[in-house]
Amino acid sequence: MRKVTFLWLAAAAMLLFGSSSSFAADNAGGGNHARVMITKAVDENTRVALEGNTRPEANAKNDRGMLPDSYRLDHMQLLLRRPAELEASLHQFIEELHDPNSANYHQWLTAQQLGERYGVAKEDVAAVSRWLESYGFKVNAVYTNGVELDFSGTAGQIRQAFQTEMHQLDVKGKSHIANMSDPRIPAALAEAVSGIVSLNNFKPHTMYRSKANYTFTNSNGTFQAVVPADLATIYNLNSLFTQGLTGTGQTVVVVEDTNMKAADWTSFRNKFGLQVSKYTGAKLTQVHPTSTTNNCTNPGINGDEGEAALDVEWASAAAPNAAIELISCADTATNFGGLIAVQNLLNASNTPPAIISMSYGECEALTGATLNAAFNTTFQQAVTEGVSVFVSSGDDSAAGCDRDASSATHGIGVTGWGETAYNVSVGGTDFGDTFAGTNSTYWNTTNTTTFGSAKSYIPEIPWNDSCASTLIAEFVTGSTVTYGSTGFCNTTTGEQFLDDTGGSGGPSKCATGKPAMTGVVGGTCKGYPKPSFQMGAFGNPKDGSRDIPDVSLFAANGLWGHYYVFCFSDVSEGGTPCTGAPSTWAGAGGTSFSSPIMAGIQALVNQSTGVRAGNPNTVYYKLAKNEYGTTGNPSCNSSLGNTVGSTCVFYDVTQGDMDANCTGTHNCYRPSGTNGVLSTSNTAYKPAYATTPGWDFATGLGTVNAAQLVSQWTTVAPVR
Numbered sequence: 001m002r003k004v005t006f007l008w009l010a011a012a013a014m015l016l017f018g019s020s021s022s023f024a025a026d027n028a029g030g031g032n033h034a035r036v037m038i039t040k041a042v043d044e045n046t047r048v049a050l051e052g053n054t055r056p057e058a059n060a061k062n063d064r065g066m067l068p069d070s071y072r073l074d075h076m077q078l079l080l081r082r083p084a085e086l087e088a089s090l091h092q093f094i095e096e097l098h099d100p101n102s103a104n105y106h107q108w109l110t111a112q113q114l115g116e117r118y119g120v121a122k123e124d125v126a127a128v129s130r131w132l133e134s135y136g137f138k139v140n141a142v143y144t145n146g147v148e149l150d151f152s153g154t155a156g157q158i159r160q161a162f163q164t165e166m167h168q169l170d171v172k173g174k175s176h177i178a179n180m181s182d183p184r185i186p187a188a189l190a191e192a193v194s195g196i197v198s199l200n201n202f203k204p205h206t207m208y209r210s211k212a213n214y215t216f217t218n219s220n221g222t223f224q225a226v227v228p229a230d231l232a233t234i235y236n237l238n239s240l241f242t243q244g245l246t247g248t249g250q251t252v253v254v255v256e257d258t259n260m261k262a263a264d265w266t267s268f269r270n271k272f273g274l275q276v277s278k279y280t281g282a283k284l285t286q287v288h289p290t291s292t293t294n295n296c297t298n299p300g301i302n303g304d305e306g307e308a309a310l311d312v313e314w315a316s317a318a319a320p321n322a323a324i325e326l327i328s329c330a331d332t333a334t335n336f337g338g339l340i341a342v343q344n345l346l347n348a349s350n351t352p353p354a355i356i357s358m359s360y361g362e363c364e365a366l367t368g369a370t371l372n373a374a375f376n377t378t379f380q381q382a383v384t385e386g387v388s389v390f391v392s393s394g395d396d397s398a399a400g401c402d403r404d405a406s407s408a409t410h411g412i413g414v415t416g417w418g419e420t421a422y423n424v425s426v427g428g429t430d431f432g433d434t435f436a437g438t439n440s441t442y443w444n445t446t447n448t449t450t451f452g453s454a455k456s457y458i459p460e461i462p463w464n465d466s467c468a469s470t471l472i473a474e475f476v477t478g479s480t481v482t483y484g485s486t487g488f489c490n491t492t493t494g495e496q497f498l499d500d501t502g503g504s505g506g507p508s509k510c511a512t513g514k515p516a517m518t519g520v521v522g523g524t525c526k527g528y529p530k531p532s533f534q535m536g537a538f539g540n541p542k543d544g545s546r547d548i549p550d551v552s553l554f555a556a557n558g559l560w561g562h563y564y565v566f567c568f569s570d571v572s573e574g575g576t577p578c579t580g581a582p583s584t585w586a587g588a589g590g591t592s593f594s595s596p597i598m599a600g601i602q603a604l605v606n607q608s609t610g611v612r613a614g615n616p617n618t619v620y621y622k623l624a625k626n627e628y629g630t631t632g633n634p635s636c637n638s639s640l641g642n643t644v645g646s647t648c649v650f651y652d653v654t655q656g657d658m659d660a661n662c663t664g665t666h667n668c669y670r671p672s673g674t675n676g677v678l679s680t681s682n683t684a685y686k687p688a689y690a691t692t693p694g695w696d697f698a699t700g701l702g703t704v705n706a707a708q709l710v711s712q713w714t715t716v717a718p719v720r
Helices: 010-018 023-027 084-097 111-118 121-133 155-162 188-190 228-234 238-242 263-271 305-318 337-348 369-384 472-478 589-607 615-630 638-643 704-717
Strands: 048-050 063-066 072-080 138-144 148-154 164-173 174-179 184-186 193-196 251-256 284-289 324-328 356-360 360-363 388-392 426-429 461-462 550-555 565-566 586-589 675-678
Touching: 048 188, 048 461, 072 121, 072 369, 084 111, 084 369, 111 337, 111 369, 121 138, 121 148, 121 675, 148 155, 155 164, 184 188, 184 356, 188 193, 193 324, 193 369, 228 305, 238 638, 238 704, 251 305, 251 337, 251 589, 263 284, 263 305, 263 589, 305 324, 305 565, 305 589, 356 589, 356 675, 360 388, 369 388, 388 589, 426 589, 550 589, 589 704, 615 704
Parallel strands: 251 324, 251 356, 284 324, 356 388, 388 426, 426 550
Antiparallel strands: 048 184, 063 164, 072 148, 072 193, 138 148, 164 174, 426 461, 565 586
């Protein structure tokens, strides 16, 4: 380890701005109002750990040796930290941006204005940059927002500067790289540095599930797959389309780390009556956003193409005349390409598109504190620019840290990145008609020319494929008991439904800090605090946490006979030819569908109002307060189906749960038998989570009547 004491102070760093030898000297961002935080000499021998930034897979079992010192790591990101008082000031400004009574209402900033007003002090940016350069790193750029640095170097430089080794790992037969311990930095820099955004190449999950290979026989003995015409009927989009509210003049951005076959978007639209010749404003562009860092390269088509296809297609289904912009960047050695794409989009344009949807995520307790913070900072920047961000809540019920597992073992945990205060978290539902035996009430036996068959709004239940679902247990056995040696999850039939697939939700509990056990909330973990818009919402617990989801839409993958159809024709990537009847096309479910659809609905709102919305949650929760009050609104109960109140903005889902089967000792109620069910108590049945009137962890505020959302929007968010 190098032992050198740097003797400059913050004032001395300022004197160096004239030097052409340092990138930071001429390009340091930062605001004029920020307090200088680096005021002591940088002593290399006095260091602190950047806690919570080591992947759990970085262990002796998976270790295959240290990377060569020469191994290149380009376009890493260092996230800086604003002074606490400046962060509080920005928080207050964002509140005012969404407060109709404030002079700052809808006074959106550009990225440059954000950096000037709320960026880290230039002296601190320069000091951190020079420290990096002293170890041989190249500082490529300071982001316009004044809180992020792009830098490049080698594994050897990481080892020397941050005192952590980069190793090759073998995890379940796949090769990865990662740091083996939390990075360490000089204590003098700690107040100004949040951390390295990522030092590994573990990719996030896409949020969709292929159509299940099992289903109950409904009253018609057939599937009712959901196509755009059904979506428009069920969520009352048709009346908006009739008014000409189709997304004209709007752009919906979907975030990817891959390209896609543009012909699939065209085939989808042509098959389902959304032809571009009919909706002349519609177009699909695939963009690789650039910035001064040159950190975005074309990713080509890779294993996530199915995600990209469904995102662009179903955003179009909700807003058929909107422009759809697929933004993508290739993953770097250590960073997710989707994050790079969003950052570049927000920092490189004074007026980025007003709506973004992202359908990727990772367990909050696995992500790492700095990567969580990077998404929080990015979405925070988005709302200051008037951009509405929608993020999938996840497809793992309440077991967000047990993706693709047959049984939850890590307890309750949310899927991260969508749990910030600056995005809308979109959850998932299923339809309740098969459970009730009312399929014929809600579906025609023949299709229209655009393959639609839904008759009206359909009662909804949480999307849940697990034996822990009381509705599945009751449907199969007549009993709602899912736990215990004689409960459904421990029967021969019930064990066929050992699965944690379902719409995700729960409290943020590990956005910062470090778990004591891999993927299990605990240790020094802390969640994001409850945002002001969520406080006092009927049904939302007084838990002090940011709770997700905010809203939901249909997202099921076929267990009860309903799923989405989409065009994904690339057979080499696992797709299916988009020929013949849509019943032969790719089918799936997931909050990957509900998020871009909700983004498309927001495009209709924006077209109607003619303005950007910023964070839509500030409006959603006000509308919900009007609808639910302090006791709920029985006329808006989703279970009423086609007799639900016609003026309801939200359909309140009150039947069912999103519980999952589990084993182990973390949030698992298992009084007897092999399989337990997720519970907030290990000694009593408190399912995680059941629906309740008003807001709940299973579906948030509920699902939406799009026409009522549009018509009532300005009652709480006046246009000025």
